[in-house]
Amino acid sequence: MKDLSSNDLRTLVSAIEDLHADFDLPTLPERALSAASKVIAADSIAFTGIRYNGEYAGIGWENSGTISPEDIEIFAQYMHENPLFAAYIVERRSEALKITDLIAPKKFQRTAIYNEFYRRVGVRNQLVAPLSVSGDLLITCSINTSREDFTNRDKALLTLIAPHLINAIRNAFAYERLSSALETEACGVVAISAKGKPLFISEFARRLFEKYFAGEKRAADRLPETLAAWLKQKTLPGKTDEFALPPEPLKIENKKGVLTVRLMDNRAIRERTLLIEEKRFASMEMFDKFSLTRREAEIMFWITQGKTDDVIGTLLSISPRTVHKHVENIYAKLGVETRTSAMLRALEIL
Numbered sequence: 001m002k003d004l005s006s007n008d009l010r011t012l013v014s015a016i017e018d019l020h021a022d023f024d025l026p027t028l029p030e031r032a033l034s035a036a037s038k039v040i041a042a043d044s045i046a047f048t049g050i051r052y053n054g055e056y057a058g059i060g061w062e063n064s065g066t067i068s069p070e071d072i073e074i075f076a077q078y079m080h081e082n083p084l085f086a087a088y089i090v091e092r093r094s095e096a097l098k099i100t101d102l103i104a105p106k107k108f109q110r111t112a113i114y115n116e117f118y119r120r121v122g123v124r125n126q127l128v129a130p131l132s133v134s135g136d137l138l139i140t141c142s143i144n145t146s147r148e149d150f151t152n153r154d155k156a157l158l159t160l161i162a163p164h165l166i167n168a169i170r171n172a173f174a175y176e177r178l179s180s181a182l183e184t185e186a187c188g189v190v191a192i193s194a195k196g197k198p199l200f201i202s203e204f205a206r207r208l209f210e211k212y213f214a215g216e217k218r219a220a221d222r223l224p225e226t227l228a229a230w231l232k233q234k235t236l237p238g239k240t241d242e243f244a245l246p247p248e249p250l251k252i253e254n255k256k257g258v259l260t261v262r263l264m265d266n267r268a269i270r271e272r273t274l275l276i277e278e279k280r281f282a283s284m285e286m287f288d289k290f291s292l293t294r295r296e297a298e299i300m301f302w303i304t305q306g307k308t309d310d311v312i313g314t315l316l317s318i319s320p321r322t323v324h325k326h327v328e329n330i331y332a333k334l335g336v337e338t339r340t341s342a343m344l345r346a347l348e349i350l
Contacts (some may be wrong), residue, residue, distance in 0.1 A: 003153040005250055005286040008039075012157060015039050017165050023264045023273070029061035032141075032165055037063065039157045040150075042143045043122070050138050055078065057137060064121070064144075071121055073300075078113035088130040088138060092217060096129040096158045100149055125149045129162040133169050141165055167246035173262045174275050188276035190223070196231060198223060205276050212252045212259045212278075226252070227261065231274075234263055257281050287346065299326045304343050 004012075019035040029047070037047045046067070049059030056076040060067075079085055083102035086092045099108055105125075108114055118124070127143040127150040143150065143158065188205025190198055198221060213224035223231065227250070234247045250261040257280035264273045287297035295316075302312045309323040316323070331337060334345045 003151070003156050004043050006187060008153065008157060012039055012160055015161060019161075019164055019168050020265050023171040023175050024167070025176040028169065032168060033061055033063045035161060035168075036141055036143065036164070038156075039161055040127070040143050040154050042145050044144045045146070046142045046144065048075075048140050048142065050079070050085075050089060050140065051090060052136050052138060052196040054085075057139075059139060067121060071117065074120070075113075075117050078116055079111040081111050083108070084126075084128050084140075088128075088140065094129065094130060094132070095161060096155050098125065098150055098155065100125065107151075122146050129153055129157060129158045129165070131162060131166045131169060133166065133173070137273055163245050171262065171275075174262055174277070175264065175273075187278075188274075190274040190276065192231065192272040192274060198227075205274075208259060208276055208278055211256065212254060222252050227274075230261075231263070232274075255281070290346070293332060296326050296333075299323060300330055300342070300346060303327070303330075303339060 005181075015035040018038070019031050022031065032047060033045055044062060044064035044066075046062035047059065047066075047350075049057030051057050056079065057238065060072060082099070083101060084097060086096060087102060099139040109119075118126075123144040124146045124256045125144070125148070129141045131139040131141055133139050141158070143154070188208050189202045190205050191200040193199055201221070209224050209227075213226060216224045216226060218224050223230070230250050247263050249263070252259040252261075257278055260277045260279070262275045262277070265274060287300045290297070290300070292300060298316060299312055301313060307315070309327065311321045313320040327339075327342075331342060334342055334347050336342045
């Protein structure tokens with residue numbers, strides 16, 4: 001951080017405050033673009049989604065106002081020529097990089113992506129931070145300019161704000177899941193005051209507490225001891241110049257599954273929200289309740305694990321044709337017509 005002044009750090013903290021002022025998905029693009037532009041001067045900033053299998057994910061927020069759908073198609077066509085693509089998708093590098101860290105300017109200006117896209121949209125130099133949102137999705141934060149290349153100070157600032165951008169994106173996606181999950185009882189939610197007192201605990205959250213914190217004594221309006229102790233360590237940041245990284249989720253695992261507790265701060269109203277999600281471990285015995293035969297239950301288990309009919313046939317030493325006949329019977333008993341619907345139906349009931 002030797003390249004940063006005290007004023008840089010104050011600006012960074014202010015940008016982080018704005019970024020975490022909300023965690024709703026519709027406000028995410030504006031908050032992310034505003035935070036990045038606040039710390040680094042640039043002609044434009046863009047957030048682009050790329051799958052780790054190399055496919056363009058279609059997520060695009062940018063503040064230049066000049067990128068057309070045709071430009072996006074051109075970028076998707078040539079993005080593999082950007083040296084940063086190999087660095088982030090193939091090599092899985094995690095640091096902020098300039099294009100010129102990897103290739104000489106004159107050489108880059110002879111590439112198709114530069115002449116077909118970057119020259120077209122007026123970008124000469126680019127600084128990028130990779131934001132690994134999930135196991136299969138990377139969102140790049142690209143800082144663009146038509147002027148001189150970015151400095152070490154710019155790279156340091158982008159490196160420091162990147163974890164907060166990742167946290168804000170993950171929280172927004174998780175909060176979006178919460179909106180529908182509360183209707184299907186797939187998630188729990190707890191609202192916490194600035195002093196750490198629970199203001200609201202959903203019924204599903206209470207059931208998850210009983211399942212994953214069994215044996216811990218607690219009052220009806222209190223958190224389990226383990227969770228309360230973890231939360232106490234994650235003090236709510238004040239409006240100071242102190243820089244802090246976003247908290248990692250708490251994970252609790254037992255024989256039944258994995259519980260993930262994600263902390264989201266709403267700094268505007270000084271409240272905190274715990275989003276509690278469960279990933280249950282499936283077993284063949286769990287499918288007995290569907291009135292399936294033993295063989296059908298075995299096949300249903302492997303379907304939920306993403307296996308194809310050919311693979312299931314190999315695992316169970318039966319022909320794919322026999323597997324297919326069993327799958328048709330499973331569809332009829334579950335009242336569904338597709339493999340995806342069968343998986344969703346099974347997970348919904350389990």
